[in-house]
Amino acid sequence: MSRIISKGLAPVIHLVLFSWTLLIAVNNQSEPLFDGPARFGVNVLFFLDLPISVPALSLMWDKHFFAGSLLWGIGGTFLWYLWGLLIKRIFGKLVEQDRSHQ
Numbered sequence: 001m002s003r004i005i006s007k008g009l010a011p012v013i014h015l016v017l018f019s020w021t022l023l024i025a026v027n028n029q030s031e032p033l034f035d036g037p038a039r040f041g042v043n044v045l046f047f048l049d050l051p052i053s054v055p056a057l058s059l060m061w062d063k064h065f066f067a068g069s070l071l072w073g074i075g076g077t078f079l080w081y082l083w084g085l086l087i088k089r090i091f092g093k094l095v096e097q098d099r100s101h102q
Contacts, residue, residue, distance in 0.1 A: 008084070009084065010080040010081065010083050010084035010087070011077045011078075011080045011081045011084065013080065014045075014049075014076055014077045014079075014080040015077055017041055017044065017045060018041070018045060018072065018073050018076060018077070019073075020041055021038045021040075021041025021042055021045060022038075022069060022073070024036075024037050024038040024041065025038040025042070033057075033060075034046075045072070045076065048080075049072065049075075049076040049079055049080075051079065052071065052072055052075040052076045052079055053072060053076070055071065056068040056069070056071040056072035056075070056076075057072075059071060
């Protein structure tokens with residue numbers, strides 16, 4: 001069960017946060033993305049998804065909102081999946097070290 005949580009929790013958090021932010025941004029299209037109602041989600045995702053968010057936002061800036069959203073949603077979720085694997089590996093090694101010292 002902990003394997004599923006460690007691999008799957010981070011991407012699920014990303015999907016929920018991204019979907020919530022996208023819905024707010026689409027419903028308030030007249031507001032700026034970084035200063036409108038969706039600013040919390042956009043700012044969090046922008047910094048945590050930096051390798052993905054920069055090209056995605058440049059696509060959105062060039063009026064390719066769907067392609068940018070798709071890149072950010074799928075690419076960011078995959079990035080968070082990799083973050084989950086990295087965290088699992090780090091904590092797994094820490095637990096193994098702790099058990100070997102007992």
